[in-house]
Amino acid sequence: MITPTRRSLLVGAAATAAALAAPAIAQTPGPLRSVRSTAKSWLWAVEDFAHGAGLFQRYGVVVESTSSGRGVNVDALISNAAEIVLGAPTQTMRVQMQNRPLKMIAGMVNKYASHIVVRKSILDRVGVTEASPVDRKIAALRGLKLGTTGPGAAPDSLIRWFLARANMNPDRDVELVTVQGGGPALLAAFQREAIDGFCLSSPTSDVAVGRFGAAYLFNMSRNPPPELADYLYIAVSVNERSITERAAQLTAYCRALAAAQRDIAANPDAFKTWARGFFSDMDPALFEASYAADGHIYMPDPRVNEQHFRLNVGFLDAELKALGQPGVPPSFAYAQAYDMRLANEAMRSL
Numbered sequence: 001m002i003t004p005t006r007r008s009l010l011v012g013a014a015a016t017a018a019a020l021a022a023p024a025i026a027q028t029p030g031p032l033r034s035v036r037s038t039a040k041s042w043l044w045a046v047e048d049f050a051h052g053a054g055l056f057q058r059y060g061v062v063v064e065s066t067s068s069g070r071g072v073n074v075d076a077l078i079s080n081a082a083e084i085v086l087g088a089p090t091q092t093m094r095v096q097m098q099n100r101p102l103k104m105i106a107g108m109v110n111k112y113a114s115h116i117v118v119r120k121s122i123l124d125r126v127g128v129t130e131a132s133p134v135d136r137k138i139a140a141l142r143g144l145k146l147g148t149t150g151p152g153a154a155p156d157s158l159i160r161w162f163l164a165r166a167n168m169n170p171d172r173d174v175e176l177v178t179v180q181g182g183g184p185a186l187l188a189a190f191q192r193e194a195i196d197g198f199c200l201s202s203p204t205s206d207v208a209v210g211r212f213g214a215a216y217l218f219n220m221s222r223n224p225p226p227e228l229a230d231y232l233y234i235a236v237s238v239n240e241r242s243i244t245e246r247a248a249q250l251t252a253y254c255r256a257l258a259a260a261q262r263d264i265a266a267n268p269d270a271f272k273t274w275a276r277g278f279f280s281d282m283d284p285a286l287f288e289a290s291y292a293a294d295g296h297i298y299m300p301d302p303r304v305n306e307q308h309f310r311l312n313v314g315f316l317d318a319e320l321k322a323l324g325q326p327g328v329p330p331s332f333a334y335a336q337a338y339d340m341r342l343a344n345e346a347m348r349s350l
Helices: 006-020 042-052 089-096 120-126 134-139 154-165 182-191 204-211 240-245 247-266 268-278 284-294 306-322 341-348
Strands: 032-036 063-067 084-087 102-109 115-119 145-148 175-178 197-200 214-218 234-239
Touching: 032 042, 032 247, 042 063, 042 084, 042 102, 042 247, 042 268, 084 089, 089 102, 089 154, 089 234, 089 306, 102 240, 102 247, 102 341, 115 120, 115 154, 115 204, 120 214, 134 154, 145 154, 145 182, 154 175, 154 197, 154 306, 182 197, 182 204, 197 204, 204 214, 204 284, 234 240, 234 247, 240 247, 247 268, 247 341, 268 284
Parallel strands: 032 063, 032 084, 145 175, 145 197
Antiparallel strands: 084 234, 102 234, 115 197, 115 214
């Protein structure tokens, strides 16, 4: 069940007056409901910064941002529980290959910024650090219990991709443990030693390192494998019906995202000041380390190109084949996955 947070309700209420001032949008009932996996993460910060900077209000659209606590949320589009889902493109592509009417309309993050952390005592015992060669780091996962947000979710997919690269079997050589409840649940499982490590984005990974005896094995923002250096990781997915029925609102949404991305790139100090307040529960030293690694993972604007698509296809194809499933059909094309009309219009009118 998707439950609006108190903050999202307050933001939605504050934005209502501005939205009503735009007649073309006001004719469409209801706000845009946007769903992501976890409540707070650098991964969603473009949307959260757009809220905090009043950009949705400026462009006349009401957005309610909520978290589900689940790794995969594209079903919320199919069931009409949301108009927008933020998440990994490969999750949407799996559904698109089943001929479901979904499209991705914008991109936010071009680093695979979910990180793998492992108990430092384990890495010390095998003599591996974040600076070790990739193959040695993958080998250090053998025999460990690793927490993820569930099969098909991006953290789970990243672990499987690394294991496949080393010809390791995720069902035999490691134990992947699904932990529902996002960052707090993974941290709790790590503290009580139910898992040896996990994969999730910052700040959860930073908290594990700073407070609970973990160490980074793969920090995917500052030290990714070369083939994932410019990898589209967080995209905006919608139902094709929404593109038709709520085009004005979705264009305004993309315009606010584009303005947020422009402002983040042009004025990183202002973004950092906002982020410090947004992540106010983080220790100051921990925040500085987190920002240094993850404060620069954002695309300059929401337009997604065909190279991003091809990298996603290659990642998904390798993952599916490692699971013994059919790969991505050769006929699966960029136009089946993406509809950039709204983002292009947003950029023209920004």
